[in-house]
Amino acid sequence: MxxxxxxxxxxxxxxxxxxxxxxxxxxxxxxxxxxxxxxxxxxxxxxxxxxxxxxxxxxxxxxxxxxxxxxxxxxxxxxxxxxxxxxxxxxxxxxxxxxxxxxxxxxxxxxxxxxxxxxxxxxxxxxxxxxxxxxxxxxxxxxxxxxxxxxxxxxxxxxxxxxxxxxxxxxxxxxxxxxxxxxxxxxxxxxxxxxxxxxxxxxxxxxxxxxxxxxxxxxxxxxxxxxxGFSQLVRKERRTSQGSVAIGNDSGRHAPMIRNKLTRCLLPFDPIRAFRKLSEVQPGKAPMLILPVMATLWYLRAVSLISYLRELARQRASTR
The missing domain is CATH 3.90.550.10 (Spore Coat Polysaccharide Biosynthesis Protein SpsA; Chain A)
Incomplete structure (x- = not known):
């Protein structure tokens, strides 16, 4: 020190x-x-x-x-x-x-x-x-x-x-x-x-x-x-999924966590809120960017779900 x-x-x-x-x-x-x-x-x-x-x-x-x-x-x-x-x-x-x-x-x-x-x-x-x-x-x-x-x-x-x-x-x-x-x-x-x-x-x-x-x-x-950037975001999703599994372990209820992540895959983000944020960051380009942004959000939600399931399976396999 x-x-x-x-x-x-x-x-x-x-x-x-x-x-x-x-x-x-x-x-x-x-x-x-x-x-x-x-x-x-x-x-x-x-x-x-x-x-x-x-x-x-x-x-x-x-x-x-x-x-x-x-x-x-x-x-x-x-x-x-x-x-x-x-x-x-x-x-x-x-x-x-x-x-x-x-x-x-x-x-x-x-x-x-x-x-x-x-x-x-x-x-x-x-x-x-x-x-x-x-x-x-x-x-x-x-x-x-x-x-x-x-x-x-x-x-x-x-x-x-x-x-x-x-x-x-x-x-x-x-x-x-x-x-x-x-x-x-x-x-x-x-x-x-x-x-x-x-x-x-x-x-x-x-x-x-x-x-x-x-x-x-x-x-x-x-x-x-x-x-x-994008690659850092993918790494973050994988990391945070490990933390989410730990939260599920604390509560002893993984099913609600999985359902929530699955729902977020199907409905990854509020498009109106995304459009408003886009308008702040890229004025005038929001209409052109909204679809790529929503697709990226969907992809990251899918990464989160898959990473969660993999981490949960890994932990359960290690305790057998």
């Missing part, structure tokens, strides 16, 4: 209002798991630096999960960053996040992906929203960014993935790409599922909301994330 600044001491800030003072005196820990993402990690840490000056009771913990690029040197170049390594469960961001939690001193634990570059007021906005709403968990807004000529994969990624507003308000779960959590929730529920690559945030935040913890959404707590 980097030596970094003195940890544990509360730094008083000039009072503005009672509410503002409460926000600024919060101890918070930003936990960033990373594997082979040095370039975007550097952008994220640079974007955080002025926000840490505004809120000096906040620390940043970067947890490397087995990188072979310049991730370690990038993290250690920032004096205000504490660097850890989680190598016992290589390629498991949830194990990395759990290690960050164990070493964190904050009363608020903030999970941020290395590829999610925060807007200039992200941190203070998220903390204010937590205090104002008196919520236990708060998901922020993940805004996708695109290349100069967005590919079909990038467009589909922004339509399909990390839709925090929808998943929080309708289903009670959020992605750890941009998530604020009170420490007491972790102390009660325990850590994220470890040694898995995908799906741990869905399982954990669903558990939290089912146990009565209040989860809210803040559209102004914005981070910017590059959209994935």
């Amino acid at each position: 980097n030596t970094g600044p003195t940890r544990g001491a509360t730094i008083e800030t000039d009072p503005i209002t009672d509410f503002e003072t409460m926000v600024r005196r919060l101890k918070a820990s930003i936990i960033i798991p990373v594997k082979n993402d040095a370039r975007l990690l550097e952008q994220t840490l640079k974007a955080l630096r002025p926000q840490l000056e505004q809120l000096p009771n906040t620390e940043v913990i970067v947890v490397d999960n087995g990188s072979s690029d310049e991730t370690e040197s990038v993290a250690k170049a920032h004096d205000d960053v504490y660097f850890l390594q989680e190598l016992s469960h290589d390629s498991s961001p949830y194990s990395a996040r759990n290690l960050g939690v164990v070493n964190a001193i904050g009363d608020v634990l903030i999970f941020l992906d290395a590829s999610c570059v925060p807007s200039e007021s992200w941190l203070i906005t998220g903390l204010r929203a937590m205090v104002e709403n008196d919520c236990d968990l708060l998901g922020g807004n993940v805004v996708f960014t695109y290349s100069a000529r967005p590919s079909l994969g990038e467009i589909v990624d922004s339509i399909k993935n990390i839709q925090n507003e929808r998943t929080i308000t309708r289903f009670g779960f959020a992605a750890t790409a941009n998530l604020f959590v009170k420490r007491e929730v972790f102390e009660t529920l325990g850590p994220f599922p470890s040694a898995i690559r995908s799906g741990g945030d869905v399982r954990w935040t669903k558990l939290a909301s089912s146990q009565g913890y209040l989860i809210s959404y803040c559209p102004q707590a914005i981070v910017h994330k590059p959209a994935r």
Whole structure:
């Protein structure tokens, strides 16, 4: 771990209002798991630096999960960053996040992906929203960014993935790409599922909301994330299917999961919502792109179903 600044001491800030003072005196820990993402990690840490000056009771913990690029040197170049390594469960961001939690001193634990570059007021906005709403968990807004000529994969990624507003308000779960959590929730529920690559945030935040913890959404707590290309999306579907099998294992009910995935294959996405998103990303081209986008969404749903069935069969065969 980097030596970094003195940890544990509360730094008083000039009072503005009672509410503002409460926000600024919060101890918070930003936990960033990373594997082979040095370039975007550097952008994220640079974007955080002025926000840490505004809120000096906040620390940043970067947890490397087995990188072979310049991730370690990038993290250690920032004096205000504490660097850890989680190598016992290589390629498991949830194990990395759990290690960050164990070493964190904050009363608020903030999970941020290395590829999610925060807007200039992200941190203070998220903390204010937590205090104002008196919520236990708060998901922020993940805004996708695109290349100069967005590919079909990038467009589909922004339509399909990390839709925090929808998943929080309708289903009670959020992605750890941009998530604020009170420490007491972790102390009660325990850590994220470890040694898995995908799906741990869905399982954990669903558990939290089912146990009565209040989860809210803040559209102004914005981070910017590059959209994935098509091949990355296919790999993600295969990974998340493993997480879905784990959720089915938890409940002991795989049949509803399979039916849901089959239904989503037959009706992969709301075409009206897809068209609206297309109109935002590619103004004027939505009519031409809607059919390729819907076909891609269908293909990814099929990949998800097939990957789920294969993973379930593999697990059952291994226990015989």
